[in-house]
Amino acid sequence: MKEKIKIASGQGFWGDLIDAPYNQVTKGDVDYLVMDYLAEVTMSILQKQKNKNPKLGYAKDIPELMKRILPICKEKNIKVITNGGGVNPIACAESVVEVAKNLGIKNLKIAVVLGDDIKGRIDDIIFKGCELNNMDTGDSIIPIKEKLLSANVYFGAFPIVEGLQKGADIVITGRTTDTGLTLAPMIYEFGWKENDFDLLSAGTIAGHILECGAQSSGGNFLGDWQTIPNMAEIGFPIAEAYPNGEFIITKHPNTGGKVSFATVAEQLVYEIGDPKMYITPDCVADFTTIKLEDLGNDRVRVYDIKGKPATESYKVSCSYESGYSAFASLTYSWPQALTKAKAADQILRKRLENLNLKFEEIRTEFVGYNSCHGPLSNENDEDKINEIMLRIGVRSNDYNSVERFGKEIAPLILTGPPSVTGFAGGRPKPSEVVAYWPALIPKTLVKPEVKLIEL
Amino acid sequence: MKIKLLNIAHGRSGDKGDAANIGIIAYDDKGFEKIKKELTTEKVKKHFEGICFGEVERFELPNIRALNFLLHNTLGGGGTVSLKHDAQGKTLAAALLRMEIDS
Structure with missing residues (x-):
């Protein structure tokens, strides 16, 4: 030894x-x-x-x-x-x-x-009496099993x-x-x-x-x-x-x-x-x-x-498809940088509403002001703020809504508050949201296998 | 007199699903007694009003003069579901160190 x-x-x-x-x-x-x-x-x-x-x-x-x-x-x-x-x-x-x-x-x-990798064995595992209940919510995996992207012990x-x-x-x-x-x-x-x-x-x-x-x-x-x-x-x-x-x-x-x-x-x-x-x-x-x-x-x-x-259990980490999201950002300069960014956010939200788009969540954060610490952020004298980046994220099960959101960002430059820049890289594209499903499985239902490859 | 928690402790934060974990470590034994007394779950929950929407759990690690907090329902869904800039709660330890306590 x-x-x-x-x-x-x-x-x-x-x-x-x-x-x-x-x-x-x-x-x-x-x-x-x-x-x-x-x-x-x-x-x-x-x-x-x-x-x-x-x-x-x-x-x-x-x-x-x-x-x-x-x-x-x-x-x-x-x-x-x-x-x-x-x-x-x-x-x-x-x-x-x-x-x-x-x-x-x-x-x-x-x-x-x-x-x-138990993704191909989910039905067999459910049949054996383990419904891979979500560790946070207690829900059975059965309703989302067709949407599973991966499942690993x-x-x-x-x-x-x-x-x-x-x-x-x-x-x-x-x-x-x-x-x-x-x-x-x-x-x-x-x-x-x-x-x-x-x-x-x-x-x-x-x-x-x-x-x-x-x-x-x-x-x-x-x-x-x-x-x-x-x-x-x-x-x-x-x-x-x-x-x-x-x-x-x-x-x-x-x-x-x-x-x-x-x-x-x-x-x-x-x-x-x-x-x-x-x-x-x-x-x-x-x-x-x-x-x-x-x-x-x-x-x-x-x-x-x-x-x-x-x-007696192994932890299982599953992931599944859960709609789409997209993010956009624009930067507003002094004077009144924060007020301008907030106004732009309101204009955008009104336009999204008028278009009858469907979102599970729209989230606005002001980078340089509150994107890290939210309500704990200090209220600054606005004259001392040099610039603010408006950051907006949306999430939806409807792909078209997320795609249309991406088309509403650049127009804000010519149709919203002034002294704005930072729009580059084209329209934000919807990306797939992957949700996470933690579960437990009895150790008896899975067996590790070790294979040796020799050269 | 009030002091910032930052003056007597450091820490680190991260994600556990939709919960944030915040570990706070006092620089010395006196500081540890102070954070044990001041950082009640109620005070931490109040501090994170508008950020933490769930239960706050507190655990003690006296061996390293630390407290660990779990803030449930805090990260906007966690993982790639979250729309937050800080989706993993990486800056929340610093956010807790902003708290003012009696010196």
Whole structure:
């Protein structure tokens, strides 16, 4: 058993800094590179891509990235774990095989975790007595089942562990929890068991700290953010993990950013509910047991974590079509910028009303005044406001209403209040609204499958 | 005398469906006692009048001097349904730090 392992976070979401994973494997020693690519909306986008082309449906950045890092990872024996397989992890793995062949790399093993995609099994699952009731509303999924775009079970760390046990250099999954990506190598290297709930909770919390990339190493830091050094070259976080469940959050030397009690604490409270009940497929972690010790020099020790047994269910993330939306913006200048923007909004609403268009919602916000904090915004002396951007969004089940809204924006320039600019890029087009449907499914109804692809 | 919460705490916010999560962390123990006393669910709900249309839940993390709030029915439907500029509630931690409390 290894005495410690270093797990590096390479992406906080699909679209994060392109060079971050490259820097993680080149600027210092690490054992694992973990990359989270999947947000809730991402799965539906990927499903649409796969519907058009059965060879797509995964994070297309992965083959590009592997071209750069695969030779380095092979040489340094760094294993890569990612959920960027999206709704087509096999195709993702095949794209990596192709890259490896072109680079002349041999002896490569890729484990693929399958079984999370239940979109084709919805009727069977309902037949077996699980109506995938919405976790927020309690409603059955049956009325919206024809509109489903994607339906995926969140698997935990253990299918990845199985892949590592089969000798995989790379593990590619579909919908796996972000935290499972980091927990898996700890289970594998330290021989943790399925009922070591304190240890599993420790690894899960390490995963929570790493899953949003540089958000734990100085990015998006609301404390004294101006003291964060060299954000331009921000280092992504690394968990230095030990068999007893302790770990140290750090980053490579000579990178920007900062790892401190405060930067780690901010990430700990990010997107959590009840801190005593952080539920994953692997365990229920208790965030109130976490002890943090700032060791200085960008090292924070995390220890004493406690947890409870996992629940009997997996979480399911479904997405479905829910009408159309469009957004438009115009910018009004001093004098009376806000008054002009408000007048333009009223004129537009009157025109939409006269056209008898149908909207579920029309939302107006004044960027530069209240678009972030709404009614909490300070009332400014209007003479001190230089400019205001009017931002209007509409949503409707009626495509034609949303399309016509898009045609009513530019005319405001010649037929509304003065000193207005900022209309570019043509008429706003309706885009499909994807709604999210969270549910639970008994663990007995789904089974992860691990497939090994060897080169 | 009144001070802004911003002077004694920092935090981070994000989305959980249509609910916003706001974590507030005090800079020291004295500050934590103050935020525990001042940031009641009623006061937070009142602060976010016109933004939060649902229940406010509060949880304590004394180990990191933090409180976590869940503000239900706050993000205009959440995800891609929301028409809000800040559909994920990313700026709501800062919005809570605007609150004035007794020094």
